[in-house]
Amino acid sequence: MKPYELLLNENKQWAAGKVAQDPDYFKRLSQLQTPEFLWIGCSDSRVPANEITNTQPGEIFVHRNIANLVINTDVNLLSVLDFAVNHLKVKHIIVCGHYGCGGIKAAITNHDFKAVLNMWLRNIKDVYRLHRKELDDIKDMDLRCDRLVELNVQEQIFSLAKTSIVQRAWKNEQRPDLHGWVYGLKDGIIKPVYEMRAGTHIDSLYEYDDL
Numbered sequence: 001m002k003p004y005e006l007l008l009n010e011n012k013q014w015a016a017g018k019v020a021q022d023p024d025y026f027k028r029l030s031q032l033q034t035p036e037f038l039w040i041g042c043s044d045s046r047v048p049a050n051e052i053t054n055t056q057p058g059e060i061f062v063h064r065n066i067a068n069l070v071i072n073t074d075v076n077l078l079s080v081l082d083f084a085v086n087h088l089k090v091k092h093i094i095v096c097g098h099y100g101c102g103g104i105k106a107a108i109t110n111h112d113f114k115a116v117l118n119m120w121l122r123n124i125k126d127v128y129r130l131h132r133k134e135l136d137d138i139k140d141m142d143l144r145c146d147r148l149v150e151l152n153v154q155e156q157i158f159s160l161a162k163t164s165i166v167q168r169a170w171k172n173e174q175r176p177d178l179h180g181w182v183y184g185l186k187d188g189i190i191k192p193v194y195e196m197r198a199g200t201h202i203d204s205l206y207e208y209d210d211l
């Protein structure tokens with residue numbers, strides 16, 4: 001059996017197991033999607049949102065990209081954000097990075113990763129520049145990377161708060177709260193590193209006053 005055929009095989013067994021436990025499982029799920037959470041995480045295969053939070057399908061709306069970035073020209077991310085906030089009415093948005101992130105490690109090298117990856121990683125270099133003093137003072141490279149992972153999550157929370165999508169929901173419905181988390185590959189534990197409650201004031205330059 002080819003490796004991808006194994007996946008299909010496992011899928012059949014998984015589906016049968018679910019139905020055996022709960023005959024209406026798929027019927028119920030197919031009729032309704034009301035997740036309370038939007039998860040913006042890293043594409044890294046070792047950080048699956050549902051598994052590490054012990055949640056079920058239907059509980060978390062998920063978007064993943066390399067190094068969990070919130071780029072304000074990324075139509076993919078903004079579509080997910082718009083849908084989650086305005087249609088699913090999520091109460092919480094979680095940006096979850098992880099220690100040992102390959103995207104973060106790559107961004108602090110001087111290696112040319114060629115056009116597209118260079119473009120993406122540039123956003124992480126910009127986060128580094130904003131916190132250069134603190135990061136340069138950390139001599140141990142692993143610790144410096146870990147700190148950049150945390151600061152990167154914090155910057156992505158700021159980036160979410162700067163969108164009119166989030167600001168409008170804050171103004172009209174006092175939601176969603178924004179949570180910055182970092183997952184540890186070595187111990188499986190999620191560490192909250194930054195939080196922004198709905199309605200928090202940010203740099204006035206970024207606040208819309210005619211929403």
Ligand SMILES: [Zn+2]
Binds near residue numbers: 043066067100104
């Ligand atoms: Zn990663």
